[in-house]
Amino acid sequence: MTAHTWRNWSGTVTAHPVRVLAPRDEGEVADAVRHAAETGSRIRVVGAGHSFTPAAATDGILLHLDHLDAVEHTGTPAPDGSRLVQVGAGIRLRALCRELAQRGLAMENMGDIDAQSLAGAISTGTHGTGARLGGLATQVRGLRVVTADGQVREVGPESPDGGASLFELARLGLGTAGVLTAVTLRCVPAFTLTATETPKRLDHVLESLDDLVAADHFEFYWFPHTELALTKTNTRGSSAPPLPPARRFLEDEVISNGLFEVTNRIATAAPSLTPHLNRLASRALSTRRYTATSHEVFVSPRRVRFTEMEYAIPAEAVVPALREIQQWLHRSGENVPFPIEVRFAAADQVWLSTAYGRPTAYVAVHQYHRLPHARYFRAVEAIMRGYDGRPHWGKLHRRRASDLATTYPRWADVQRVRAAVGPWLFGNEYTDHVLGRLDR
Numbered sequence: 181m182t183a184h185t186w187r188n189w190s191g192t193v194t195a196h197p198v199r200v201l202a203p204r205d206e207g208e209v210a211d212a213v214r215h216a217a218e219t220g221s222r223i224r225v226v227g228a229g230h231s232f233t234p235a236a237a238t239d240g241i242l243l244h245l246d247h248l249d250a251v252e253h254t255g256t257p258a259p260d261g262s263r264l265v266q267v268g269a270g271i272r273l274r275a276l277c278r279e280l281a282q283r284g285l286a287m288e289n290m291g292d293i294d295a296q297s298l299a300g301a302i303s304t305g306t307h308g309t310g311a312r313l314g315g316l317a318t319q320v321r322g323l324r325v326v327t328a329d330g331q332v333r334e335v336g337p338e339s340p341d342g343g344a345s346l347f348e349l350a351r352l353g354l355g356t357a358g359v360l361t362a363v364t365l366r367c368v369p370a371f372t373l374t375a376t377e378t379p380k381r382l383d384h385v386l387e388s389l390d391d392l393v394a395a396d397h398f399e400f401y402w403f404p405h406t407e408l409a410l411t412k413t414n415t416r417g418s419s420a421p422p423l424p425p426a427r428r429f430l431e432d433e434v435i436s437n438g439l440f441e442v443t444n445r446i447a448t449a450a451p452s453l454t455p456h457l458n459r460l461a462s463r464a465l466s467t468r469r470y471t472a473t474s475h476e477v478f479v480s481p482r483r484v485r486f487t488e489m490e491y492a493i494p495a496e497a498v499v500p501a502l503r504e505i506q507q508w509l510h511r512s513g514e515n516v517p518f519p520i521e522v523r524f525a526a527a528d529q530v531w532l533s534t535a536y537g538r539p540t541a542y543v544a545v546h547q548y549h550r551l552p553h554a555r556y557f558r559a560v561e562a563i564m565r566g567y568d569g570r571p572h573w574g575k576l577h578r579r580r581a582s583d584l585a586t587t588y589p590r591w592a593d594v595q596r597v598r599a600a601v602g603p604w605l606f607g608n609e610y611t612d613h614v615l616g617r618l619d620r
């Protein structure tokens with residue numbers, strides 16, 4: 181045991197780093213990396229600790245980059261109004277969105293929370309929804325990375341001398357390329373979204389999926405043991421009044437969090453009530469339509485603790501995959517009070533992106549933190565593997581490098597770059613498992 185104990189947000193991971201450091205600038209990051217290399221210790225950065233997997237865990241040196249959170253440079257506008265913004269890698273997404281808004285800018289797409297650090301979010305392939313848009317790593321145009329020799333390298337997609345390959349692993353590689361100290365993001369002019377949230381029958385959603393997914397951002401939450409789904413369609417532009425603050429508080433805090441915590445506690449104590457509770461939960465959420473800034477619409481408060489597994493599958497497989505999950509839930513009688521979330525993304529070219537090379541549907545299964553999740557997640561994982569599923573790097577799964585290699589066409593390139601940058605120093609048990617352990 182050491183003096184330090186670190187836990188992730190969901191409580192699924194505990195680690196005991198030998199040292200915890202919070203460097204104040206890039207120079208101190210480089211010193212920490214050199215010190216780790218000299219003393220034979222591994223070194224990991226933790227962002228907001230929001231990965232469900234032990235992605236950030238280490239018994240070596242743990243770095244917090246909270247001091248590296250400044251906007252360093254805002255580029256000139258491109259013809260489409262987008263601008264490149266260089267920012268400290270430790271910045272939290274909430275603070276980043278605030279900084280961008282002050283400059284009339286926004287992130288093109290986001291996931292459903294903004295608590296993550298920018299570097300942590302891109303390193304695990306964090307994504308939102310939108311069939312024409314990629315995950316956060318696709319918004320990255322450049323990086324500053326402290327590599328194993330303590331040098332700072334500035335890399336981008338066109339960098340010479342192996343820099344472009346280093347960029348690919350660094351922008352989505354679980355921190356194995358080095359410590360990211362700054363990120364250059366392509367940001368778009370600030371925009372509003374009109375959100376339309378409507379409960380629908382699952383059959384209806386699945387039958388009209390092609391039309392629904394054509395929206396700028398579409399997702400749905402299916403409540404297990406019921407035929408009901410809550411659909412969320414976000415369209416760019418303003419065409420509805422803002423949500424009155426009292427209604428937002430009632431629906432987002434009281435119903436989606438407060439009441440939801442209560443229904444989950446009841447489901448834990450009395451599993452047979454789960455189908456009734458899910459029906460109640462899905463009906464408590466009524467139709468609503470409102471316009472707000474993109475950031476406000478993308479993000480929702482998530483106060484009920486849960487565990488999660490999420491799989492990326494080819495978009496065309498989503499209906500049969502959901503039907504298989506539905507059949508398994510029916511057969512097994514598993515008690516699942518948490519909805520299943522379904523989102524979409526465009527194909528991209530980021531080597532370790534779960535959407536690499538194929539239009540993608542994301543199927544996320546959640547379980548209340550007081551309920552067992554192992555059997556449920558194992559069953560869904562087996563179904564997802566049948567569709568060549570790729571697990572989210574930051575969410576629970578049981579895959580290993582040996583069976584992930586075949587689903588990532590650029591796996592050999594990943595290993596080549598890892599071998600060149602020194603895979604041991606920046607790794608941990610999790611990266612050894614999922615990317616393969618390479619010797620020092």
Ligand SMILES: Cc1cc2nc3c(=O)[nH]c(=O)nc-3n(C[C@H](O)[C@H](O)[C@H](O)COP(=O)(O)OP(=O)(O)OC[C@H]3O[C@@H](n4cnc5c(N)ncnc54)[C@H](O)[C@@H]3O)c2cc1C
Nearest residue numbers: 227228229230231291292296297299300306307355360574
């Ligand atoms: C409530 C909740 C909601 C979520 N919603 C979504 C969602 O909508 N979409 C989605 O895709 N995911 C979602 N996630 C998952 C989450 O976005 C990812 O797990 C993300 O990695 C968490 O960011 P973090 O800052 O907490 O990173 P951490 O978990 O702290 O770290 C993640 C990885 O990044 C590495 N890392 C962090 N900083 C650096 C750095 N500076 N240099 C090098 N490596 C670094 C760490 O070592 C680790 O490997 C959600 C998670 C939770 C708990």
